[in-house]
Amino acid sequence: MASNLDYLDPALLPLVEKVDAYLEAEKTLRRLTQTNTPAANGTSESPEQLHQQLARLEQEIIALLPTRDEWVKVNLGYGPSRVGAWQVPATGSTPARYELRVVH
Template sequence: MASNLDYLNPNLIPLEEKVNTYLEMEKELRRAAHDQNSGTQHSPTDLSRMEQEIIALLPTRDEWVKVNLGYGPSRVGAWYIPALNGQPERYELRVVH
């Protein structure tokens, strides 16, 4: 059985850093959508690229990976989404923090 302290594994630091950057970028884009004068430096394309980078760093798919986002264990995972309505199959990033 995995320990609840597994999220402190130093091998997960690159993933944690990337997820924190992703969350900040996502927050910035949300603010920009509400405030046209915000002058955001990122685009939804940047966010999509970052999602793919995070998915590539995940050691597994279709299950949660515990990570340390600065306030205890959080979870990051990628789940398989089948092709539907002309959209290609893909993995969807999910973050619970």
């Protein structure tokens, strides 16, 4: 039986750092697209750069996950949060892939 404190495992720190960076980039992109003024958000990154950064971080996070198609508990600073990758089936023009999901 897994412990409720497994999310504090130091081996998960690289994953936690990537998820934190992903969430910060996602928040910056959201603010940027809502205001349409990079200076107001304190960033010089364009929406395209942020989309590329999010895609890169998503792939890095998926590579760090110890399992697929189930939640992994991580510590994002306020108790256990969950991160996981679920398979999205192939469609006519797109191959099968994994989609990142974060619950915080």
